[in-house]
Amino acid sequence: MRAEAVTPPQPGTKAADNDRELALLRLVAQGDRQAFETLYADYYRRLGRFLARLTQRQELIEEAVNDTFWVVWQKSGEFRGDSLVSTWIMGIAYRCTLKTLRRAGGAATEPLVEEYEDTGAPEVHAQQELRDWVGKGLRHLPLEQRTTLELAYYMGHSCEEIGEIMDCSVGTVKARMFHARVKLRNLLPALGGMTGRAKA
């Protein structure tokens, strides 16, 4: 993470999360299975949800999660701390996912339609409708643009971190973000002009 090397991490949870994850990863490098299981539990749901935007096939999601953590287990000793642990893990996840999706063929890159818990509350319905609607818009974006948005808005990564994760320049990240935004403005015009169509 080039930018963070110059500017200290923003105050808040990012730096604290990284200290914790770094401590766990150091233990994993020594073969500590309990530390590995803690890290796995931290990422399992988040990674699964992130991958659900890239493929609708649950078995491929699980395969990619376990491929990712298999590499984490194998390579933890090689992590030098040049980036955030989360950036390193997400980079592995991205490569593993691309490999899994290539093997599974083109039809595998449709995003998963999430199932919602229906609590009967109107605000939950509204939220659900909004998410459905945004999900449909995202489906029209190419995989790289969808991944860029997801890394920024769901995982909370910076532009530089996304460049490292997707192994591309910051300029490419900006270009993908630009095209994704323009396309979504056209696909979801109502999102800009009101407080959510679902609330109407």
Next chain:
Amino acid sequence: MNQSDDVFSIHRRVWELIPWVVNGRASGEELRMVEEHLADCSDCREEHEFQTRLRAAMSAEPRPDTKADGVAAAASLQRLWQRVDGEEEPALPVVRRRASSSFARGLLLAVLIEAVGMVALSAALWTRDSPPPGAPLYRTLSAPAENASRATIRAVLQPTLTLGELQALLERAQLQIVAGPSDAGVYSLAPQPALAVASAQPALAQLRAHPGVRFAEPIDAARQPP
């Protein structure tokens, strides 16, 4: 550069920064620049609102974590450990690949000894379980249920326990698996057939002493196994 060029260049820069302000990753200086510009530019304000709503919709969790999620994560982790344990021995990880060739020979020898042991164990189990002459050589689908009711111990194993270790432990404690693992990972264990009336206590003590067993408890005779 005249003033309108300046304004346009700031507008472009701000427009580009909006997603990183929205996700909280812009620097303090970038944030100040965006905030100042938003006060005067309705286009960028609208874009900022759009991106804020988009992020809210994308980052909201569809539902809270359930018990089923925990079970799925545990099962998935167990499959990963099986893979790690299965692959680590033959294809040693990079750091250990520099081990001396005598270590590799030792490993090969250990694998061979284990293979011979497994053949011997299979032979012993085969002899023990041989049906009396004239008895049918098949089991009906209802047989396992009958078997399961013989269970005297419930145990949950560590994901790190290998098949070889499990076999050795069961042999030592003179137990066999009659049911499981259940959804919660519980195995039902029973004394080997020749020892059907033996007390569960010594076997239970052996299981509890083994680091590969998370917990083991006797099954109340009045209750059925899971």
